[in-house]
Amino acid sequence: MIQYIDMHAVLQASISGVYADLVTRPTGRVVRERIERAIAGGRGGEGGTGEITVARMDFTGVGCIDYSCADEIVAKLLRDRPAVLVLSGITDGHREAIEPVLSGHGLAALIERADGTLESLGAAAAAAALLDELVARRLAARRPGGTYALTLA
């Protein structure tokens, strides 16, 4: 199962006001905790199935994400549990914040482009392992031309 996370909606539910930016550690912490609860709920509680979490995080509508928030949300979700994060609705600006944070920790996530193909973000070795994991679980498949895409898109 792939968990869908609407990052803009989570942000709106996490902070007061009308802000669309994922900035500051405290905001990142609150957003991550909500995502963790959603993931735990999707797996049937903290006991869960013991399977690796696969979450599709949609950044559409999110303005800016800073390095602190990128670390607090994306990197910590990956550091604290075995997970595959597929990021969609990502802009170059989002990428600029997330990529160095992941690379710095030897972590990786996948970006789902508008055409459905997957692109790795972060440490190369970790990204290759993610793709292998998705393919092994038949959540992604290789397309003609060597690209990968989610099978449940």
Add this chain to the structure above:
Amino acid sequence: MTRLVEVPAQFDDRSFDQFAGAFAEARRDDERLLFDAHAADWASPYGLVGLLAAGQAARRPGSGAPAERPLLTAPTSPEVLSYWARAGFFREAAGLFEIHGKVPRVKAAEQSEVLLPVTPVRAAEDVHAVVSKIQQRASAILASELSLDPKATMGFAMALSEACQNIVEHAGTGGWVAVQAYNWRRKLARRVVVIAVADAGVGFRHSLEPTQNKRFGDRWGDAAALEAALVQGVSRFRDPGRGQGLAGIRRYLQRWTGKIAIRSGTARIAIVPQWDDDVPLKEGLPPFPGAQVSIIIPEQGSAER
């Protein structure tokens, strides 16, 4: 008795040490301070937020009474007064100083050169407000006046966010941020955007001391703390993900040939681009509380990328 602290006529990062020296000298005997800015004819955003930090530090706790505010004589030049008002200085200064002199009733500007008037930063929510506002204001100016790629706007907001978060996470008190665009004749003869952030909090050395003191041994001090934070990406938190903020700012500035300088305590560190002749590290400066950050992004084109 009142001690006088003269505000330099040209008040910016270069003359700040002169100001800090006068401030440190005047504070010695714990008298009330008078900041004399009557002869000021120009102040950079760094000067304005630095003056507010001095005002914050100069409040003297009364015996059971509210803290006694320092005095400030406002600039006498109508143009300077108007500019300081438009830059949002007096709005913040009113709560920190007993101001003498006629202060114009001008709203903090929403005009071209003032991208963000002097704005208080005390909590994460303030950073959200600053980032939201700067994206609305800065995008067109960064692209049209500095010839930055429109994509650079988000990086600019990130850098601003991280600079402000240093106050929230490390200062132990509030501070201020201001962002302006202007022609920088002194160094570049071209347009620049300047982010200035200042607080009168605990400073980098105090913030990092519990985790870094032993590592540096005899070298430990303000300069070592700044080096640890800016160059080595060290944070006071043991969380391995910390220290991303200043590292991210450095990456952004490297890409756009920008400059960052941080002054804290008795030291100042800078990442110096080719167009500048500043020194990377200065020690033994007059002590000044908290931290003061200057980020400069030049108009692109003749600067090397």
